[in-house]
Amino acid sequence: MLSSKSCEAFLAVAETGSFDEAAKVLCLTASAVTLRVQALEKDLGQVLLLRERPCRVTQTGQQLLEHLQHQRLSEHHLIQSLQGQSQAHYFQQFNIATNADSLSTWLLHVLQHVLITEKVAIKFLIDDQTQTHQLLETGRVNACISTEKRAMKGCEAHLIGQMHYRMVATPEFAHQWFKDGIDREKLRQIPAIIFNDRDLLHHQVILKLFGLNQQSYPHYFVPSSSAFADAIHLGLGFGLLPDDQIGTHIDTGKLIEVMPKASTAMQLYWHHWKQQAPALEKITQVLLTQAAQHLDGVKS
Template identity: 30%
Template sequence: MDLDPTALQTLVTVVQEGTFDRAASRLHVTPSAVSQRIRALEQSVGRVVVSRSKPVVATPAGEVLLRLAGHWDLLRGDALAELVPEAREAAYPRVAVVVNADSLATWILPALARAQEELRVTLDVIREDEEYASDRVRSGVALAAVTADPRPVAGCRITGLGSMRYLAACTPAFHRRWFADGLRATALDAAPVVRFDHKDTMQHRVARRWVRRDVDPPAHVIGSSREFAEAVALGMGWGLIPVDWAQPWVEDGTLVPLGPRAQHEVPLHWLSSRLPSRTLDVLTRCVTEEAHAALR
């Protein structure tokens, strides 16, 4: 079996871009050439590697090849850095990292900037809910992730980072309207909530902790961490906001906690491949140092 590195990189690009046409545009080739490379790869392994859907997704066989492609790029980049340092400075190899939106908006960027400066790489930061981040590493889309899932992943190491602390809050007027009688299940079913996206279940999980049953409130979807917090401060609904952001609003009266158990902590972990790689070692060091300073 002969696996063509060009075909592997084409597979990575197709899955990242979601269509053969967009992959062709990024690779500066024709869609026909992309299709031929994928077919040749499938003939080499004797299996279908992508589903021809929109967006294109990797099959289980394709996920194995995605991991191989990511490992190959990483090890090749590390070897070039050691053998031909000037080649690495010109190439700026790409490293994919998965980060949840709130970490990206609050604490992790300084760590990624330090790592990038030390490594001379380009970082492809993939934004994903912390509950699903491990799946991106497992599927081969990325080499490392900030995740809330503590379960081990084959071929990876996992390191505790600390916890992000959130406050369930709303405006005083919103609280008077919906929660004057306390955090009752019927009120939580009726009061609008703000969600980051349709994967975001944190508000629902916390509400279940309060009333010991599932709730199904109307939900606004605001797909940006800062604007999410602004929506809560404007009275659109209640939501969980990072404590460091919420505290000034609580102090000036813009927001109030929903109740006596309004704080919620999300333990985060750093998941990365076990490959012997200077790139991953530097990323891990920078992220863990920053997390230990910034998280609970």
């Protein structure tokens, strides 16, 4: 059996990236954390952490990290299931991974009622929609919204709807850069608005239509859904916005769709473990029955 105290120390260092920060979390000295991690490495006969700034896990360390994170989440899940609503004044806590656009547009509206009535508090983890299911796989979240269609072992995946994106810019920006049309060479000079370096949607569209990778054209990284839309409205660049954020701006002339062929429909799936706490099961049912009303609907 692995030492629980040593595993706790390793987990804290792996997640904070520092022995000093892990010591603060565990209310220990940094030397005590170091000794516990060293003891664990000795027991396993493997180096688990690379002592860098920040600390990084080795391949073996990553395996152990995923195991411990999953174990922690499973224990939390068990406690939630056993306690149920016996202590009604307590809020149950779950971790859910989602893309930023869903969180900023429709997700909270759909979940509002069930979160209040079931006394549930959610820790939302934000990542690109192509990456969120990895957080579920490593045990960091109870469920996730993802573009991944296939369910992982021990999980279920349900299509809940799709978000539609259009490539837009302000009329002034479009007149300055796109008045004579768009081609591969012009795009090398035109600034784009991209969420962050893990946002693949813009990259995939431009690569498909013009054969340009992200390093071929100037771009902003704006890792906030509201600030992302603001950047486009301020005329800093062009980018893909979901219909929810576009609203009536195209109809009123505040925005122009500059690349109709770049229009993209992104299907979203709800992934969760097959065994769920009752409150999380209710969240699942709400998403399956109501999400499509806020999205473009479920396409078979």
